[in-house]
Amino acid sequence: MKCRRCREPAVIDIRRHNAAFCGPCFLHHCREQVRRAIDDYAMFGADERVLVAVSGGKDSLALWDILLGLGYHADGLYVGLGIGEYSDASGEHARAFAGERQARLVEVDIPAEYGFDIPGAAVATHRVPCSACGLSKGHLFNKAALDRGYVLGTGHNVDDEAAVLFGSVLRWGAEFLSRQHPVLRASDGFARKVKPLIRLGERETAAYCVLRGIDYIVEECPNAVGNKHLGYKEQLNAIEEQSPGTKAAFYFGFLDRVSSLFSPPAGSGPADLRPCASCGAPTTSPVCAFCSLAARAGAR
């Protein structure tokens, strides 16, 4: 196979694009896909600062690297979840990346700062770990970006987003479907949130890291094994294998032609938001879900 761009021998093929690339042209392709996503969805401008939520995995480190390469002011955010060796290794990968590039990494450690950890919170609240984790990360990512005046960037790729969409579609949850967008606008108490990797698949972000020499944590989180999201990914991968491009058509078809059907009417904000009595974050309850989780998990 020859590289689509330069006709040199190709090292990676992308079936859904029916294309193959040599190493340098593949890196160019990845950057261009991110540039296009940022432009197409008006994610942020050259003068805005982006805080990349970094897990130490391939997606978030690739995103951080690409944003730096495109010349954006991009800092990292690492949230320590207290998931044993997995969290230790994740943090080390994030710190190593930042250190090599002399990039700024904001760190928030849940056990040190809030006095609980995700596995313990899951047990205490009878939630599955991924639920306690998602809730905590959502809260802390938003707070970190909001307090410091950043746009929040996450490394969700098209495989992630298609799997989330699949899960939402199986239930036809209007609230989830209305939030399935690569840009969530800032509003009172909420930082803007963007997903600049939506035009890349997870195989591409992994290859990007390998070609760039980025040392990422390969292991999945041990708590994620067997969760529904990974099941949806497997189902979609089986379909993609048969019909390359199905996954991207599913996700972008939704964004282009369907998502507006599920958007809340213009002018209607989240109903009845008020400040959390404990932390001040916007919530519909007296105490926000994160502070409630922390209290039940025995936070100091």
Place this chain on the structure above:
Amino acid sequence: MKCRRCREPAVIDIRRHNAAFCGPCFLHHCREQVRRAIDDYAMFGADERVLVAVSGGKDSLALWDILLGLGYHADGLYVGLGIGEYSDASGEHARAFAGERQARLVEVDIPAEYGFDIPGAAVATHRVPCSACGLSKGHLFNKAALDRGYVLGTGHNVDDEAAVLFGSVLRWGAEFLSRQHPVLRASDGFARKVKPLIRLGERETAAYCVLRGIDYIVEECPNAVGNKHLGYKEQLNAIEEQSPGTKAAFYFGFLDRVSSLFSPPAGSGPADLRPCASCGAPTTSPVCAFCSLAARAGAR
């Protein structure tokens, strides 16, 4: 396990209902599900005649049997597709069922009446066989019902409908999504079409036939092996296995809360329909898709 209705020992469990039934109560359950579907979607009244499209398989024979049991005037329609031994065996099962009940079976044989068969038409038109077959059945089912003044009933169950919906959702095809309804209203040149089995799964229609002593053809059509629809069924079955009820929630959630978003605006009919120059059926082309297929397949 005890029967949910009579507390006798159960012979079949239905995981998505978290229920089990003895034989007689299971048959009652199946009839009630069909009665509810007919009522909920106003499919037809007691004075209307239903033509059940019968393949000789479990779904269509169960539907015919249940409609007769509920006291409806239900006749059968068998379309011979010319798919070798499979069609021979299908027709025999349909005729045997009709004979035992002295029910009326309308027969249309494509090779005898139109001079081609489905495998040949697929080759001649470079379609997959399921495409040539679906197109032909759609045309001939409609014509048979329309010519004779029937409502057309098909044996699509919730597994079928969820798989079709899944395929439509992967592409977000508005036209397909707008037609994904258990009742398609009659309009000029189109008979009303109804799917009274949507509240039953394929495992239930199979059990219904076994308990009722209905001898149905067990084999899948040999042409269907490996088609996308069966792939979608497998994907959904894997999810259903993990989370019983997901499939029905997906399908009925769509019908209840989403399908209206995809409906064509009231008053807008199919665009530019005119009579087929060959057979008079409504079409957007000079010659309808069935007559065009037949001509290319070398019909007499």
